[in-house]
Amino acid sequence: MSNIKQRPIGVFDSGVGGLTNVRALMERLPMENIIYFGDTARVPYGVKSRATIETFTAQIVDFLLQNEVKALVIACNTIAAVAGQKVRAMAGNMPVLDVITAGAEAALQTTRNGHIGIIATSTTVNSNAYARAIHSRRPDARVQSQACPLLVPLVEEGWLDHEVTRLTAREYLKPLLADDIDTLVLGCTHYPLLKPLLRQEAPGLALVDSAITTAEAAAQALAAADLLNAANPAPDYRFYVSDIPLRFRTIGERFLGRSMEQIEMVSLG
Amino acid sequence: MSNIKQRPIGVFDSGVGGLTNVRALMERLPMENIIYFGDTARVPYGVKSRATIETFTAQIVDFLLQNEVKALVIACNTIAAVAGQKVRAMAGNMPVLDVITAGAEAALQTTRNGHIGIIATSTTVNSNAYARAIHSRRPDARVQSQACPLLVPLVEEGWLDHEVTRLTAREYLKPLLADDIDTLVLGCTHYPLLKPLLRQEAPGLALVDSAITTAEAAAQALAAADLLNAANPAPDYRFYVSDIPLRFRTIGERFLGRSMEQIEMVSLG
Incomplete structure (x- = not known):
């Protein structure tokens, strides 16, 4: 069995958006090997039932555990929200980070x-x-939430600075801005790509990008468990998806911020 | 074995949009039993690869053939475009109608x-x-196509007469209107819900609603094969989906234009 510190971090998402988390992990933990799984054949999860999301999630975690990961990062807000407990039960003592907690x-x-x-x-x-x-x-914090189902397709269309996206964001933000929030959590892996536009539409608000905060939490958890990979000058990055659709590489590289050399397709379920 | 004319027509789609076809069939062929399958656990297909769409489609057709349908209606443009031949190969001599041909x-x-x-x-x-x-x-017809990936999420958000939808449609229609088309095919089951808005944004164009044209083609094909159900005062409508997500019934009934009494969930694959 290989040295446990050499093992990869397993990062997973319903699709391509979790690559924003991989990007943040690469920057915060440049010595770590990473294995990514995106369930592109069944994306998006955000419109599916709890039971279906739990079933799909268990299949992904099984795949990553078979690949001997040393930690898991739930890069998908929907999975973290709905199936976080299920993932932790499957992972045993392994560190499990997720975008919602972070x-x-x-x-x-x-x-x-x-x-x-x-x-x-x-x-x-x-x-x-x-x-x-x-x-x-x-307990005394006040939380106001707004569902924004159109922002993911707008990001995937590449309309990052388009009038339509601006009007859509304005409509979604209206009830939040009417309240006096001072902090806005980008609760979906796609939204960091809209940061410039959101800064303009919600000036004065602090934006929380959960990709960055999750990478920081992962660094702390790995250090606490003595699992940091200290010497790995050429880390290995592997990208697995359940489907390779049209434009996958283009969209993926937009999220990752660099090229993806190795993309492999695997079937689950 | 039951009288073949009594058997249901099998209608299928990647999700909920094919219910616009069921609605048109109910109106055009009010004596027919209908069984619908929507693959809501894996919707949308429009962003997936050909291989994945073919695999998923074969599973749906198997399910409908086990339910002894007498004809198949491919209500999904993506499936018709990518896997129409596969469906016809599986269906043998059974009439197969599809939204693209119609x-x-x-x-x-x-x-x-x-x-x-x-x-x-x-x-x-x-x-x-x-x-x-x-x-x-x-062969001498001129065809100009425009991909409109945002229109489905806009319809599902219910923004049927929203400024954002209007601007989005205007942007997508611009290259088509610059050409001198006189006819616009609504090549996705969701788009008929945008007919009022599209009529305003593309005045003077004839809109082709494939749900209506497919129902007409189904009526002709069943008559030609002597498969019309002539006496059936209380037709049976069954709706199967692979997932029942939040708001499914609400959205489904918007497409169907009436209530859905019997919705059952089945797992495929």
Whole structure:
């Protein structure tokens, strides 16, 4: 059996968006090997039922455990919201990080007035997972959530600075801005690509990018468990997907911020 | 074995949009039993690869054949574009209707100048299936296609008469209107819900609604094969889906135009 520190971190998402987390991990933990799984054959999860999301998630975690990962990063807000407990039960003692826990903690460190806004998919909002994660840490915080189902397709269309995207964001942000939130959590892996536009439409708000905060949480958890890979000058990055659709590489590389050399397709379920 | 005329028509789609076809069939063929399958656990197909779409389609057709249907209606443009031949190979001598063939024929009956515009998902456009279906019937027709990936999520958000939808449609229609098309095929089952808005944004164009044209083609094919159900005062409508997500019934009934009494969930694959 190989040295456990050499093993990869397993990162997974319902699709391509979790590559924003891989990018943040590459930058924060440049010595770590990473294996990514994106369930592109069945994306998006944000409109599916809890039972279906749990079934699909268990298949992904099985695949990553077979690949001998040393830690798991749930890069998908919907999976974290709906199936986080299931993943932790399957992972045993292994560190499991997720974008919702990390985002909630970062939001609490950021807010001054204790009023936090969340934008996310419908399923994430309906799960109320961010509010629970925030309130379990600070019961007097005020959380207001807004489902934004159009933002993912707008990002995937590449309309990152388009009038349509601006109007859509403005409509979604209206109820949050009417409240006096001072912090806005980008509760979906696609949203960091809209940061410039969101900064313009919500000036004065601190934006919490959960890809960055999750990478920081992963660094701390690996250090605490003595699992950091200290000497690995040429880390190995492997990308697995359940489908390789048209434009996959183009969109993926937009999220990852660099080229993807090795993409392999595997069937689950 | 039951009388073959009593058997249901099998209608299928990647999700909920094919219910616009069921609605048109109920109106055109009110004596027919109908069984619908929507692959809501894996929707949308329009962004997936050909191989994945073929695999998923074969599973759906197997399910409908086990339910002893007498005819198949491919209500999904993406499936018709990519896996229509596969469905016909599996169906043997059974009538198989599809939205692309029916839409192409209706467009040719409608156009006066022979210049036809198509709006559809990316996969349907990239398959070039409408152009092939039109050119095989009339080689001198001119076909211009435009992928409109944002229209499905806009319909599902319910923004049927929203400024954002109007601007999005205007942007997508611009290259088609610059050409001098006189007929616009709504090449996706979601688009009929945008007819009022599209009529305003593309005045003077004839809109081809493939749900209606497919129902007409089904009526003709069943009559030709002597398979029409002539006496059935209380037809049976069964709706099967692979997932029942939040708001499924609400969205489904918007497409179907009436209530759905019997919805059952089945797992495929």
